[in-house]
Amino acid sequence: MAEAKYDYDLFVIGAGSGGTRASRVAAAHGAKVAVAEEYRIGGTCVIRGCVPKKLLIYGAHFAEDLADARRFGWKVPECEFDWQVLTKNVFEEVDRINAAYSGTLTNHGVDIILDRATITGPHGIKLGDGREVTAKTILVATGATPSVPKCPGHELGITSNEAFHLEAVPKRILIAGAGYIANEFAGIFHQFGAHVTLINRTDVILRGYDESVRDRLLQISMMKGIDFRFHADFQGIEKMEDGSLKVTMSGHEPMIVDCVMFATGRDPNTDGLGLEKAGVELDAKGAIKVDDDNRSTCNSIYAVGDVTNRIQLTPIAIREGQAFADTLFGNKPSRVDYANVPSAVFSHPPIASVGLTEGQAKTKFGSVKVYTSDFRPMKNVLAGRNERSLYKMVCDSETDKILGLHMIGPDAPEILQAAAIAVKAGLTKAAFDDTVALHPTMAEELVLLR
Known part of the structure; x- marks a missing residue:
């Protein structure tokens, strides 16, 4: 009471x-x-x-x-x-x-x-x-x-909140930002037939994710036809007579698009x-x-x-x-443990990650061992889709303990959820090596890492 x-x-x-x-x-x-x-x-x-x-x-x-x-x-x-x-x-x-x-x-x-x-x-x-x-x-x-940049005409843009309520898929969309929301909506609108351009103030996408995995997503996205403009800062957005939007930005020519979406943080x-x-x-x-x-x-x-x-x-x-x-x-004192929290980016293809990136691990531990598998999923081979997956395991070179696991490929988030338990439990690379592969799967690559 x-x-x-x-x-x-x-x-x-x-x-x-x-x-x-x-x-x-x-x-x-x-x-x-x-x-x-x-x-x-x-x-x-x-x-x-x-x-x-x-x-x-x-x-x-x-x-x-x-x-x-x-x-x-x-x-x-x-x-x-x-x-x-x-x-x-x-x-x-x-x-x-x-x-x-x-x-x-x-x-x-x-x-x-x-x-x-x-x-x-x-x-x-x-x-x-x-x-x-x-x-x-x-x-x-x-x-x-969602945060919106303070450039002139910013009110002409939308955020992820409004993206679901668009009347139709825009023919040309400019997405500002390079985090998970920007990359996810880039994939969504691209698959639905829009021409997507992603602009970002720096040349880094998905800051905080492992570099190899980020680079792979960038390569695949460009191969699919998504355009990227880096070192681009908004200068303004203005509405043209035909209803399209003219976007001016630093370092690049102006662009005419039908929709501007801000995904520049929250x-x-x-x-x-x-x-x-x-x-x-x-x-x-x-x-x-x-x-x-x-x-x-x-x-x-x-x-x-x-x-x-x-x-x-x-x-x-x-x-x-x-x-x-x-x-x-409830008289049950408890606190949240923020170590080894898994996360995913539902891009095309998706990314999943837990623990330290290779860069973070090197900074913290000096020397680390990195194991990777760079492969074409079986389904992609028959489909004639030249899209490669990448799995990467970062281990402490002294103890063999897994410090981080990073994946890009079909169903990566579904696969990583189970593997994240092993990382959270403090298991070593040997524990993965000792596990028999489930063949033929993509997930088996985790126990066959070289």
Whole structure:
């Protein structure tokens, strides 16, 4: 029960992956909980992120699968793609998950408040309708939002949020950025028939991923016909009479395109939240500073997920929400372990990675042993697709312990999830060598690395 002087034991702002988990678990531990959400229950991941994006990626894969099928004896006619059908079905699935999330919260007795909430002090919250409530503990789980460069005409561009709601696939799209969102949407729109140009301020794509794997994606993407312009900074976007967009940038000629998409990082959602009224400190990027237990510089206010800008991944937000609720309300103190967190880029083909890159390992350990397998998947060989996969294992040269595993190729994320368990468990290269190969598979390359 809530203490007499507070309306709630816990008030959560933001019902995304982290906020939903924290609300549900705290309520299960007996706390009186409310969660406020100004948009839709489910947050970025479910509503306008990983879930709808992965469904678009499945849809995009059929372009190559249908072409390849002919080499496998299928008399595939010329197929037409209907963007409206795909997006309609994707939105129906998003609605289903949104309802499931809402149902879970309601079933656990969490009060859902569909309104914007701001902080008025260490224990005070004001809702959009003017109502004020109090809580012993406040959890900020407001996530992050796509950042947009401040060039003239930036309002003519879209972000990943709007990409799902385009009326049609643009004939020519310019994607700004070189992180996972930029590369994923480059693959999606390319497969759907758009001419894609990716521009970036530097000449590095997927900063933080292993160099060999990044280079391989760049080679394959260029081979597919995706254009890259490096060392290009936005100078402006203007609308032409025919509705197309003229984009000017440093170091390159201007471009005429039909759509500009910004995928240049994500900013923590802390603007206008009233955090300063409670003495909550932010870092230079506007993220909430927290300690190992997710507590901010105000004793009664905590934060989890992307708004803290630690590791911006859904499963991390969920674990942080769980650890917060267990520690505070379940008498089960726990913390998230941020070592060896696997991640994936659902590009075409996808990338998956866990642990240290070769560069990071050399910096940290001096000498390392690197094992690789550079191969053409069996399916690609028969399909006549000249696209090679690359698997790479980085090991400590003294102990043979695996420090990192990096892959690019079909189904790499599905394969890496299981292999990541071995890396997390601290196994050695010998443990992989001792495992008999599953033949013929792509995954067997992991136990045959030279």
